[in-house]
Amino acid sequence: MMHSITERKKKIIVNGLAVCFWLLLWQAASVCIGSDLLLVSPVKVLVTLAGLITTGDFWATVLFSTVRILSGFVLAVLVGVVLAVLAAGSGVVRALLRPLMVTVKSIPVASFIILALLWLRNTGNLAVFISFLMVLPIVYTNTLTGIRQADAQLLELARLYRVPWGRTMRYIRLPAVLPPFRAACAVGLGLCWKSGVAAEVIGITSGSIGEKLYDAKLLFSTAELLAWTVVIVLLSLCFEKLFLRALDWAGRRALRVTAPRPAEPGTAGPVRMEQVSKGFGGAPVLQDLSLEFPAGEMVCVMGPSGQGKTTLLRVVAGLLKPDRGTVSAGDTRFSAAFQEERLLEYADAVDNVRFVCSLPEQKIRDALYSLGLEKDACGRPVAELSGGQRRRVALARAMLADGAGAVLLDEPFKGLDEEAHRCAARFVQERRQGRTVLVVTHDAQDAQLLQAPVLSLEPVPHGH
Numbered sequence: 001m002m003h004s005i006t007e008r009k010k011k012i013i014v015n016g017l018a019v020c021f022w023l024l025l026w027q028a029a030s031v032c033i034g035s036d037l038l039l040v041s042p043v044k045v046l047v048t049l050a051g052l053i054t055t056g057d058f059w060a061t062v063l064f065s066t067v068r069i070l071s072g073f074v075l076a077v078l079v080g081v082v083l084a085v086l087a088a089g090s091g092v093v094r095a096l097l098r099p100l101m102v103t104v105k106s107i108p109v110a111s112f113i114i115l116a117l118l119w120l121r122n123t124g125n126l127a128v129f130i131s132f133l134m135v136l137p138i139v140y141t142n143t144l145t146g147i148r149q150a151d152a153q154l155l156e157l158a159r160l161y162r163v164p165w166g167r168t169m170r171y172i173r174l175p176a177v178l179p180p181f182r183a184a185c186a187v188g189l190g191l192c193w194k195s196g197v198a199a200e201v202i203g204i205t206s207g208s209i210g211e212k213l214y215d216a217k218l219l220f221s222t223a224e225l226l227a228w229t230v231v232i233v234l235l236s237l238c239f240e241k242l243f244l245r246a247l248d249w250a251g252r253r254a255l256r257v258t259a260p261r262p263a264e265p266g267t268a269g270p271v272r273m274e275q276v277s278k279g280f281g282g283a284p285v286l287q288d289l290s291l292e293f294p295a296g297e298m299v300c301v302m303g304p305s306g307q308g309k310t311t312l313l314r315v316v317a318g319l320l321k322p323d324r325g326t327v328s329a330g331d332t333r334f335s336a337a338f339q340e341e342r343l344l345e346y347a348d349a350v351d352n353v354r355f356v357c358s359l360p361e362q363k364i365r366d367a368l369y370s371l372g373l374e375k376d377a378c379g380r381p382v383a384e385l386s387g388g389q390r391r392r393v394a395l396a397r398a399m400l401a402d403g404a405g406a407v408l409l410d411e412p413f414k415g416l417d418e419e420a421h422r423c424a425a426r427f428v429q430e431r432r433q434g435r436t437v438l439v440v441t442h443d444a445q446d447a448q449l450l451q452a453p454v455l456s457l458e459p460v461p462h463g464h
């Protein structure tokens with residue numbers, strides 16, 4: 001903390017010195033040139049600015065342009081986000097919008113301003129229209145990219161756990177959208193001021209900052225021209241800082257994981273597989289497999305690497321459709337610890353469990369402690385945890401998920417040391433509460449630890 005404060009102070013001092021350097025250079029250049037028309041000195045610009053800000057007209061002008069330019073920006077953000085959401089859900093909308101956005105992005109702003117002057121009777125709202133058009137394609141493109149970049153494995157997990165749509169949007173899609181959306185807003189906030197003021201200058205919008213720039217040009221008043229330019233730069237920077245801070249604050253709040261609405265306790269029927277075959281690219285992995293996992297039993301699925309254990313779990317969970325045969329599990333709700341942890345990287349261990357579990361925080365903590373996670377590890381973003389700690393968070397989430405009648409665990413003890421391994425196996429036994437549990441493992445010792453029967457996957461006969 002102390003370190004970051006000193007770093008910040010250092011950065012402010014360095015930036016301040018750099019600004020002073022350029023101001024001094026500007027002052028020296030203006031003295032050398034000796035013409036106020038060609039290059040007025042920064043001191044004169046400051047004096048002119050000080051004179052301007054004491055007038056009511058100055059504030060009315062600033063308000064006039066700010067309201068219009070920012071309205072264009074806000075409108076572009078709203079429309080851009082709505083269109084991106086529609087385009088993410090429909091290929092037709094995406095195809096229809098692509099040429100429109102590419103065209104708007106590549107047409108020079110001056111052409112739009114002239115066209116808008118022909119279309120609009122009154123130039124008062126010209127800046128709204130132009131800043132809207134300049135910002136829209138950036139917000140649209142970045143938001144769409146963010147939505148489509150959402151982690152497919154996390155989305156699959158949410159489908160399996162039956163996480164409601166709103167929570168999936170909030171906790172899986174939003175973190176993917178926020179960084180590109182923020183970048184779009186940062187660029188858009190600079191662009192809307194540049195294009196909006198350009199529109200006001202060309203349209204000579206009465207009462208606007210653009211009109212003041214135009215008048216300064218007519219009167220050859222370089223000091224006034226630069227004073228208004230300083231005002232535009234300051235306004236643009238202030239609004240960018242304010243908006244981004246507000247966005248970061250809202251983003252942090254939105255990503256704080258709240259408990260889901262409690263679900264009914266999970267019920268599980270037997271899971272039956274009849275004559276199930278599944279292959280990839282013509283290579284069979286599961287061949288005419290008929291199995292029954294009785295309700296409430298725990299089974300260890302074993303077999304050499306590449307034999308199809310994960311494929312079996314995915315077929316049981318309904319995440320993979322068999323090529324032939326049927327799988328029936330009634331209305332069984334599944335939870336799973338996949339081979340990959342699939343965690344919400346920005347959230348801590350407790351919030352990762354809370355994502356699918358309505359238990360009170362202390363109960364979640366107790367479960368994590370019983371898995372050997374220390375207090376400190378529970379409160380840090382899981383991105384900072386070790387492989388073994390992350391594995392245990394994924395295991396806790398699978399065992400504590402609301403409403404799950406069957407739990408699928410794919411190598412749940414991978415990467416755990418002897419002690420943690422035993423602890424995790426005990427945790428699975430204690431928390432299974434009569435539910436069906438399928439555990440894929442390479443370690444024969446797991447069947448003993450879990451006191452569960454072993455199902456060995458036989459190799460698919462050669463030639464099939």
Ligand SMILES: Nc1ncnc2c1ncn2[C@@H]1O[C@H](COP(=O)(O)OP(=O)(O)OP(=O)(O)O)[C@@H](O)[C@H]1O
Nearest residue numbers: 280281285303304305306307308309310311312339
């Ligand atoms: N989505 C996929 N596309 C193509 N091939 C796949 C896919 N998923 C699995 N396979 C192939 O299916 C075979 C079985 O894979 P699977 O992951 O089910 O085996 P496994 O027994 O779980 O292996 P391990 O113990 O190493 O995890 C492998 O040859 C794998 O390459």
